[in-house]
Amino acid sequence: MSEESQIPSQTSTQGEAKPLPAWERETLEKVLLASVHEQRRARLWGAFFKIGLLLYLIVVAVLAFRPTDGFFSQATSKQHTAVIDVAGAIMEGNPTDADNLIEGLRDVVKDKNTKGIVLRMNSPGGSPVQAAYVYEEIRRIKKENGKMPIYAVVSDICASGCYYIAAAADKIYVHPASVVGSIGVIMNGFGFVDSMQRLGIERRLMIAGDHKALMDPFSPSNEFEKHHMQEVIDTVHHQFIDAVKQGRGDRLKDNPDLFSGLVWTGQDSIKLGLADEVGNAREVAETVIGAKETVNFTPKERLFDRISRRLGTSFGSALQSAIGSYLELR
Helix, strand or coil: CCHHHHCCCEECCCCCEECCCHHHHHHHHHHHHHHHHHHHHHHHHHHHHHHHHHHHHHHHHHHHHCECCCCCCCCCCCCEEEEEEEECCECCCCCCCHHHHHHHHHHHHHCCCEEEEEEEEEECCECHHHHHHHHHHHHHHHHHCCCCCEEEEEEEEEECHHHHHHCCCCEEEECCCCEEECCCCCCCCCCCHHHHHHHCCCCCCCCCCCCCCCCCCCCCCCHHHHHHHHHHHHHHHHHHHHHHHHHHHHHCCCCCCCCCCCEEEHHHHHHHCCCCEECCHHHHHHHHHCCCCEEECCCCCEHHHHHHHHHHHHHHHHHHHHHHHHHHHC
8 A cells, every 4th residue: 555545635525535735745744754764763773672682691691601710711822831729718619629620730731832830829728538639630640741840839828738739749839938737637616515504405306326416516525426536537637648748758857746737837847848949939930840921720710600609508598597487487
């Protein structure tokens, strides 16, 4: 149907169509054309917003699934020193856990331009199991890639599980004021039995298995359970000691406090054989390994993983609060 046929016309008293005056016809034509243009603009803006939303979602997805420290790879075609950061608590689920650190180590080995590895150590320790996994991976790499030097460089602190990992390195470099050591195992808790008695609180506990409530803080201390748990942590301690002795060898001095859980300054740790020399990561890369350029191979936590973990923590807290409220209402 043409635009002219859409324009109404006046009808005479005899029923015959009478053309509209020219000014009315022009006005109606302008109104119709404006309506058509408006519809076209609406369609264009709708398409524009849809494309914009799609691009926004793509950017969010890229940001969520990429590492948080940079979009592009730090790979280089030049010979370089590979750096892996061992920072923070060494616990499963943390950015510094065995899976992440081992992934970084394996990526380093695959890179043909890596001349040596620097482990930048700054951690108070963590899980002995996670530390042992990394220790064993370093030992495996040294066995299969004998020409690849691996050095641990301590900044502020390298204690407990962190030192467990460092002991596998070829050498350990420290700052004179670094804190090094704590070769021991700890298990702690609290006892509230007397407090509950004073407050008149009755403990109601049901178990299947004589020791299922092992080390329960609201029950009286059990000597058999204490002895059993002491044997457990003693066994883990001996495993730790054996790993350190295997890694450090005859560099360790004969000192009765060496494996007592004490810590020392970097300067004293050298005297005890827990460390080798004073140095920092830049100096080790440039003068010891001989590759001034460094490339960080530490796998970084993705934004998506960080958000998921926080959402999981928030959901767990909310669920716990809900259950607590329900129990209180009961």
